[in-house]
Amino acid sequence: MTLPILRDFKCSHCPIRHRAVCSHCDADELSALESIKSYRSFSAGETILWRGEPLEYVASLVTGVAALSKTLEDGRTQMVGLLLPSDFIGRPGRDEIEFDVTATTDVTLCCFARSPFEQLMQATPHLTQRIMELALDELDAARDWMLLLGRKTAREKIATFIEMLVRRAPSEAGTNTSVIPLSMTRDQIANYLGLTLETVSRHFNALKKEGVIEFTDRKFVAVKNLKALRIATGDDTDIQVAL
Amino acid sequence: MTLPILRDFKCSHCPIRHRAVCSHCDADELSALESIKSYRSFSAGETILWRGEPLEYVASLVTGVAALSKTLEDGRTQMVGLLLPSDFIGRPGRDEIEFDVTATTDVTLCCFARSPFEQLMQATPHLTQRIMELALDELDAARDWMLLLGRKTAREKIATFIEMLVRRAPSEAGTNTSVIPLSMTRDQIANYLGLTLETVSRHFNALKKEGVIEFTDRKFVAVKNLKALRIATGDDTDIQVAL
């Protein structure tokens, strides 16, 4: 009954395995996807989708980083999601989305036209189930972030952010020290964490002074002490292990 | 392709229509649900599900209010969801959940044993699609709440909370003034909004002084000026109308 979390559809030309696709689907079903796909590129800063805009595609992020964000009347904004390679964009069955999607770095998408994709979903229930699983994953992530936004201190937010990058970044297992691209400005990080860019800068440097992290460039963090970083997140240790 | 948001499965004995159920399913499929259901009751304050506990049921909330919440190592907690009648509890395809579910008031659940429910999902793709839609709805709600937690002032949080109650409470349409049960203590509201109970109390009374709301009892709000309340939420007016 329980589908494992799979990343095992490797379509031709894409260097990633699309998370949306179900391993239970047979070859014919998967090749149906090949025939409806196309690629689109966006450069850093470009808006991929505006809130309320009609959705013509669902897509998989192939390279780069993109952000989902929401804005208040007076311009305050909050990032509500971060898309890394293999993440799925789009809402089958919805005509529009409730947030903006922006390219944080240069981005390539592998797009599937919505209506054939939805027809394929009708025909292959496993695919629908897979998308449901992805939505539930995202929901769990969103709820973790609600805890962060509502209750964590600035220091805990920063530590959690870096710990998340370590966890999600494609990296060689076993290494205690990892160098990770931030791919975001201090301002964008602040938007993600519900802080200001000054506070982000101050706490980055505090963690650096303590020897927990190090900056090679301003764009890359090296985690020197993963255990200290995890303690600084404020999360239950059990969760840390589980993740 | 797009299924409308439906609330139209009325199973016998339940005074609500279960949101999980799809209107495209035929009578046989729906009666299969009848045969696997059972009822469970919880009194206010009881924990319905602990984080990490194995999930034996999926359920629909029939009466009362329940809360989803997450806790940090040192005890700080954040509510990450509020369940009102007709809301769905459970994660088909998951063995456990990442948060606690607690009865805020006395609660009745209509439970469906997980494994037959999941078998039914396999057999009736529409049901899977419906659950996916619910997950996407919850995801949208979670993201709205992320904006609230990350960027709104205490006043805006309180106004948004009351506005949400107005929107979600079953009420006669057209009335400009509505009396709504809070069903939560100041402390629980504070947990939902990422505030302290004192701040909740102060801003409730500020809005009261301004004539925007009124308290009959401490447990019921009457909205006297819905327009002023909506302005106080800080949201884009477009969204307000759309909701």
Place this chain on the structure above:
DNA sequence: GACCAACATTGATGTAGATCAAATTATGAC
């Protein structure tokens, strides 16, 4: 209706992080 235990209000004070304001350091175009 008197008592008790939750719950809520109100006030005084403290503080984390926002805001304002330079100074410093990258980055990229020519």
Place this chain on the structure above:
DNA sequence: GTCATAATTTGATCTACATCAATGTTGGTC
């Protein structure tokens, strides 16, 4: 390389909300 612009750091100050501390209210029980 040099300049211009954007991003970042650092410092000084301010403020919304938290925290601490009473006091007041409500509702249930006997």
